[in-house]
Amino acid sequence: MPYIDPHIHMVSRTTDDYARMAEAGCIAVTEPAFWAGFDRSNPAGFFDYFRQLTDTEPKRAARYGIAHYCWLCINPKEAEDVGFAREVMGLIPEFLDRPNVLGIGEIGLNKNSRNELVILEEQIELARRHDRLILVHTPHLEDKLKGTRLIIDALRNAAVDPGRVLIDHVEEHTVAQVLDAGFWAGMTLYPDSKCTPQRAVDIIECYGRERIWINSAGDWGPSDPLAVPKCHVEMRRRGHGEDLTRRISLENPLAFLGQCPSFQPRI
Amino acid sequence: MAESTCPLSGQDVVERYFMEHRAKLLDIAAFLDRIDRAGPPPGHEDVRVRALRRAIPLLVDGAGDRTRRVLELFSDHSRDPIPTASTQAALGVDSGTAY
Numbered sequence: 135m136p137y138i139d140p141h142i143h144m145v146s147r148t149t150d151d152y153a154r155m156a157e158a159g160c161i162a163v164t165e166p167a168f169w170a171g172f173d174r175s176n177p178a179g180f181f182d183y184f185r186q187l188t189d190t191e192p193k194r195a196a197r198y199g200i201a202h203y204c205w206l207c208i209n210p211k212e213a214e215d216v217g218f219a220r221e222v223m224g225l226i227p228e229f230l231d232r233p234n235v236l237g238i239g240e241i242g243l244n245k246n247s248r249n250e251l252v253i254l255e256e257q258i259e260l261a262r263r264h265d266r267l268i269l270v271h272t273p274h275l276e277d278k279l280k281g282t283r284l285i286i287d288a289l290r291n292a293a294v295d296p297g298r299v300l301i302d303h304v305e306e307h308t309v310a311q312v313l314d315a316g317f318w319a320g321m322t323l324y325p326d327s328k329c330t331p332q333r334a335v336d337i338i339e340c341y342g343r344e345r346i347w348i349n350s351a352g353d354w355g356p357s358d359p360l361a362v363p364k365c366h367v368e369m370r371r372r373g374h375g376e377d378l379t380r381r382i383s384l385e386n387p388l389a390f391l392g393q394c395p396s397f398q399p400r401i
Numbered sequence: 402m403a404e405s406t407c408p409l410s411g412q413d414v415v416e417r418y419f420m421e422h423r424a425k426l427l428d429i430a431a432f433l434d435r436i437d438r439a440g441p442p443p444g445h446e447d448v449r450v451r452a453l454r455r456a457i458p459l460l461v462d463g464a465g466d467r468t469r470r471v472l473e474l475f476s477d478h479s480r481d482p483i484p485t486a487s488t489q490a491a492l493g494v495d496s497g498t499a500y
């Protein structure tokens with residue numbers, strides 16, 4: 135079945151991963167800008183990262199028939215130094231009109247600090263100014279519940295249309311507040327943190343199939359670029375029909391991402 | 402929370418998932434045994450292990466919504482942003498809670 139992995143960091147993955155994802159039915163990926171596993175020593179490091187996201191990766195993906203889209207931002211892990219973060223934000227506008235750029239992301243919080251929040255608010259404003267979609271990273275583990283509340287407050291204060299924002303990495307304790315506030319929700323399938331395929335399907339069974347998707351968030355850490363099709367197996371194993379798989383991994387991503395006119399993957 | 406929409410019957414859920422979760426339970430038991438064998442830590446037991454011990458009764462208290470309640474037990478419930486982020490990492494449980 136054709137599917138979209140709407141959150142994966144292909145800069146950290148091999149070309150073999152593209153090949154295996156294509157064999158499994160992946161037709162499109164969207165890649166948010168994030169932390170590289172180390173702090174960049176210079177804002178100029180992000181200039182090259184944004185070139186990689188907007189130029190190199192789309193070409194690499196196209197060789198396997200996968201459409202590659204991306205999101206740009208300064209990630210929350212490197213946002214504690216406000217001056218540094220603002221310099222990176224200054225690089226973003228010149229990349230925004232590249233054909234594979236969907237919006238601003240993954241912005242959000244990491245340790246829920248004041249400076250992270252300042253930079254989050256400024257990037258929400260950047261997205262509003264350019265009328266772009268927003269992809270939000272919620273914090274890890276014990277920081278997720280508090281961070282999700284702070285993020286929702288910041289988005290509400292900025293009067294952003296919740297239908298144009300996807301809040302990612304939801305789990306059982308955060309999914310309801312995200313969906314109830316009208317935002318889209320993403321579930322990340324990780325081996326040790328976030329959701330397992332079983333729990334992701336549980337959440338869909340409990341909270342419904344509206345405004346929700348799954349992703350692998352494959353990167354340089356423990357993660358699996360084939361997590362999305364593996365979660366489809368879990369759905370089938372429970373007796374769910376292909377209508378559910380299509381809804382979660384094709385129709386929902388097309389509906390949310392399709393709000394950006396340049397998102398036109400070949401299905 | 403919406404009504405369950407899992408197509409499997411209760412018995413089917415047991416048939417399909419029991420062995421996998423039997424193994425996970427034994428892993429937790431073995432983890433706690435391993436901590437015991439390694440000897441008591443100096444001072445207080447690690448906050449993560451204390452939180453884990455506090456979470457286990459939630460599994461059998463019959464109140465449902467176990468996953469959400471375990472995650473909430475492990476969460477920081479404060480409301481205000483912290484002054485500065487002195488680390489980028491998360492621990493897995495809230496170090497400010499007296500578990």
Ligand SMILES: [Zn+2]
Pocket residue numbers: 141143166168240351
């Ligand atoms: Zn990510």
